[in-house]
Amino acid sequence: MKVKLNDKSYEIAEGITLGKFIGELGIQLQGVAVAMDYEVIPKSQWDATILKDGMELMMIHAVSGG
16 A cells, blocks of 8 residues: 655555554654644544555644744
């Protein structure tokens, strides 16, 4: 299966959850939000959200400053 994350394609195993996929990328999770097909998925639901072939994900990193 393939999904897109920020316009980059990834080959993933069937039945993988959003939480496992993000974890396998080795990304620091603090300050990160993920939208799936333009809907933000709360972190509390990442481990219950199963990815499907062709999904488009967008990851946003919060940046502080002033």
